[in-house]
Amino acid sequence: MDFRLYFLDKMLYTFIESVVAKQISHLEVDILKNKLINFAITMIIVSSALFIMTTAVFADVGDTTLKKGMSHPDVASLQEKLSILGFFEDEEYTNYFGNKTYAALIAFQKDSGLKPDGIAGKETFNHLRIKIIQNEILPENFEPIKEGDNGNKVVDIQKKLRDLDIFKTEINSVYDQTTIDAVMNFQSANALPQTGIVDSATLIKLNTILNDKIAARASASRRLVNAKAVDYAKEFLGKPYKWGASSGKAFDCSGFTVYIMKKFNVNLPRTASSQFNSGTKVDKDNLQQGDLVFFTTYKKGPSHVGMYIGDNKFIHASSGVNRVTITDLDTNYYKKRYLGARRYNLADSKKPIH
Secondary structure (H helix, E strand, C coil): CCHHHHHHHHHHHHHHHHHHCCCCCHHHHHHHHHHHHHHHHHHHHHHHHHHHHCCCCCCCCCCCCECCCCECHHHHHHHHHHHHCCCCCCCCCCCECCHHHHHHHHHHHHHCCCCCCCCECHHHHHHHHHHHHHHHHCCCCCCCECCCCECHHHHHHHHHHHHCCCCCCCCCCECCHHHHHHHHHHHHHCCCCCCCCECHHHHHHHHHHHHHHHHHHHHHHHHHHHHHHHHHHHCCCCCEECCCCECCCCECHHHHHHHHHHHCCCCCCCCHHHHHCCCEEECHHHCCCCCEEEECCCCCCCCEEEEEEECCEEEEEECCCCEEEEEECCCHHHHHHEEEEEECCCCCCCCCCC
């Protein structure tokens, strides 16, 4: 048993006995004590969940404004969030913002008192976050789910436990012995009282873990797209450098990044200086594949740009070697002239069916 809960147990029991032991039975004291302990556990988990869910879970979703017709990894995350709140009905999520996603978003915006424009910007994503946190920390009028219960609330618990590979039989909407066993396994794995009942502490922990999985899937999707962009850029290694070119047959530095990023649904400004003034600023020690890196070369300010490919290297159209090449960031020339990096939200150019 966690030592904090042990001492809490002792303190509560001593307090209750000292105040009311003469007026109520020991059985009633134990019941009241257990309720207070469960409340304390719930409060601890709530405080942890609020911190996690408002930082790590949603940290990198919502940077891009999503509109109908777009393809972007964040669309799948948008669909999943709308599904959690009951607006998007589908078991599969895609990167394509189609009619179904549009209709679900409009419905959510109307329900939330937002302008129903079908555009998922920062305001809409913030409302989604708040609604999900409110809904998943503890739904309004929540009552423990236990043996003998049935219906959608049981289906929801069984699906969540199945997503965690704990509930391994057919979902049947009945809180039967199989469900009890699965709940107890989950409680045991997460240091919760093994009651077999989905109380508030159990539900909060279950929803928090699932949201961590949502964030991990979205992050993995972005990494995959960024890796594809790097692979695509490498296909042009050796292509000649030509001032003002962005044809696919020859490039200058900013023409090269414009050409590559357009393939992944990012329309960059044409010059290195303009590209430097767009995107999201990234620290050098936090570079990821697909980030653009900028340098000051023949004139003051950002005058050269390339794409970071990992392992401290970047690919760029270089006038120095007169071709598209790969260079280490610690090369003396570029190390001295490094200005910074920018991140853009790349999206796979392949259009799904949604």
